[in-house]
Amino acid sequence: MKPGVHPPLVAALVAGVALAACGGDAAPVARGFDSREVLPLRDATTRLWSLTNDGGDFSLIYSTQPAGAQSPTYWSVDTATGTVQSLGDVQPESITARGDRYSCYLQAGQTAGTETLDIFDLKTLTQSYVYGVLAVAACPTNDGILTAFLADPTTGSPVLSIGPYLALQPVPLSMDVESVGDWLYDASGTPTGVLVAAASATAPGAFGLYTLDLGSYGFTEDVPPMAGSTAWAAGATPAGALQSTTLATGTAQAIRAVGDHFVYARTMSDGGTTMFVGPLTAGPASELALFQAEPFAVSASNVVVYTSDDDGLPVTRAPLVGWTPASIATNSAAGGSTLVLWDDVARLVVACPSSSGASPTGRLSPDGSRALFADRKYGTIPAAVSLLSLGAPQGGNDSCLALTTAGGTGADFSPDGQALAWTVADGPAHAQLWAAAADGSNPRMIGSGAIDGVGFLHGAASERLEFYLDGDVGWIDLHDDPIVFHDIIPQAFDNFPSLGDSWILAGYNYNGQDGTGTLGLINRDTGTKHEISKSVETFTVTAEAPPADGGTADAGSATTAPASVYDVAYLVRGRNASAQDGIWIARVNIDDLAP
Numbered sequence: 001m002k003p004g005v006h007p008p009l010v011a012a013l014v015a016g017v018a019l020a021a022c023g024g025d026a027a028p029v030a031r032g033f034d035s036r037e038v039l040p041l042r043d044a045t046t047r048l049w050s051l052t053n054d055g056g057d058f059s060l061i062y063s064t065q066p067a068g069a070q071s072p073t074y075w076s077v078d079t080a081t082g083t084v085q086s087l088g089d090v091q092p093e094s095i096t097a098r099g100d101r102y103s104c105y106l107q108a109g110q111t112a113g114t115e116t117l118d119i120f121d122l123k124t125l126t127q128s129y130v131y132g133v134l135a136v137a138a139c140p141t142n143d144g145i146l147t148a149f150l151a152d153p154t155t156g157s158p159v160l161s162i163g164p165y166l167a168l169q170p171v172p173l174s175m176d177v178e179s180v181g182d183w184l185y186d187a188s189g190t191p192t193g194v195l196v197a198a199a200s201a202t203a204p205g206a207f208g209l210y211t212l213d214l215g216s217y218g219f220t221e222d223v224p225p226m227a228g229s230t231a232w233a234a235g236a237t238p239a240g241a242l243q244s245t246t247l248a249t250g251t252a253q254a255i256r257a258v259g260d261h262f263v264y265a266r267t268m269s270d271g272g273t274t275m276f277v278g279p280l281t282a283g284p285a286s287e288l289a290l291f292q293a294e295p296f297a298v299s300a301s302n303v304v305v306y307t308s309d310d311d312g313l314p315v316t317r318a319p320l321v322g323w324t325p326a327s328i329a330t331n332s333a334a335g336g337s338t339l340v341l342w343d344d345v346a347r348l349v350v351a352c353p354s355s356s357g358a359s360p361t362g363r364l365s366p367d368g369s370r371a372l373f374a375d376r377k378y379g380t381i382p383a384a385v386s387l388l389s390l391g392a393p394q395g396g397n398d399s400c401l402a403l404t405t406a407g408g409t410g411a412d413f414s415p416d417g418q419a420l421a422w423t424v425a426d427g428p429a430h431a432q433l434w435a436a437a438a439d440g441s442n443p444r445m446i447g448s449g450a451i452d453g454v455g456f457l458h459g460a461a462s463e464r465l466e467f468y469l470d471g472d473v474g475w476i477d478l479h480d481d482p483i484v485f486h487d488i489i490p491q492a493f494d495n496f497p498s499l500g501d502s503w504i505l506a507g508y509n510y511n512g513q514d515g516t517g518t519l520g521l522i523n524r525d526t527g528t529k530h531e532i533s534k535s536v537e538t539f540t541v542t543a544e545a546p547p548a549d550g551g552t553a554d555a556g557s558a559t560t561a562p563a564s565v566y567d568v569a570y571l572v573r574g575r576n577a578s579a580q581d582g583i584w585i586a587r588v589n590i591d592d593l594a595p
Contacts, residue, residue: 040077047326076274102121102161133151137194184211193214194212195262198212207246209222242289247264345390383406385402407426410452415463431448433447451469453495472491473488488522494507494537504524505566506522535574566588569584
């Protein structure tokens, strides 16, 4: 089937292409792009996880699951030699997070309030653990040095610990640290400091906010223990006392930098806990109260600070900070959770609809004037989607609009900042796709069906959305009237990563009887296909790799710019068993492809 277009989308996307039941091909499977077999293998439980390139040394992690086993067994294979090594039945952390030499993953710790840091060495393929972690600056550097706060075994208090990650040493400090907030970094990403709640030996119960310098280990006071002049911020709901002689402590009380000031929790004279922003040099008070919460009710994991959009472009507004206070989120009598936001430009507190028990995540519009929040209940359950429109820097009003109060599965702004789209689940494998202007006006359902993987394509003027529809992958342009679905990947399987601006690595023409299809490259603009292999069950791809010669131009090239080179690992499983079944590697140079 050639790429084409479906009829206009109306209330429902009924023009999705059904899966074709293609027969097998008796001829040998053609494989392109210098494909070579790395490991003969025919196991129906095989799954490819990650392909890494470390200075030209390629390693592929895959898994198989023996009959009766409760979990899969993970393996690594050296793609140059074919050497296979068992990694056991614990998922390697390089699958979910990658650093330079090390990848790291935090999970719930053995002691309440702590975490365990899993560290995976991508060179030696060994896995190690650091226990009792309260806060960590970053994955170890290439020399294995880690900077973290570990819980004191006796008191549970944070202890700054630095050194080789398997031999961390405590660092003596001149003040008692009881709570850890933002880490500070230089331009190279090296941690240089950290925000902490700390107290001196002469006043052990009076905690202020300090910047701890990781070079000198000296403390600089940012907010004193004794509150200065205080007042409730505009938009806040006053509750409780405004007098305080100490910051609240505990790992759940988040400390964050916001411009040249901070957000932090205080223990109040009446025993309550209140979030503040300060110190401020102008306005009704030096410290503004935002909302009252129970002790340990503000989860650091739910604090989000927005400074730019995902493309790294500057925005015109100062940061926006948000919380979901647990004292509200867990209280059904309070009418469900409320997302509490501090707009630092307008100096205003605003509440947005949010689902009870949800963890909102969000993103700014390209110009920084709006923010979208998409909830997830307990990590995966669809929930509310809200749009916050920020007022003008001087005197404007913020407003929050619920795009959907339940069932939302994601939302995003178009790159041109003029539109937004969101999806709403309306069945186990069925969804509605909605779009509106950037301010939420003129909402319309674009269509419905088996929709997944919705995302805007890059481009400053783009309003093109790419997604799965009833087994195919294609795109629509919100500028079009009527909306038309451009089908580019028929009977798609696996993901469809973009390689360059126009090319997609894609699995297509999936055969449900064989469980395999064709792997190739498809140009989303022209429909041109370049086949890699038939009879492919699954595949994965590295990030962009440097040229084999270290960055110089290929022989005969007129430019010194490095080529866009990708290495693709794929699993071949023919209808009948043969020596060609197994893991193959192909190398794709995007610059060599004719559009």
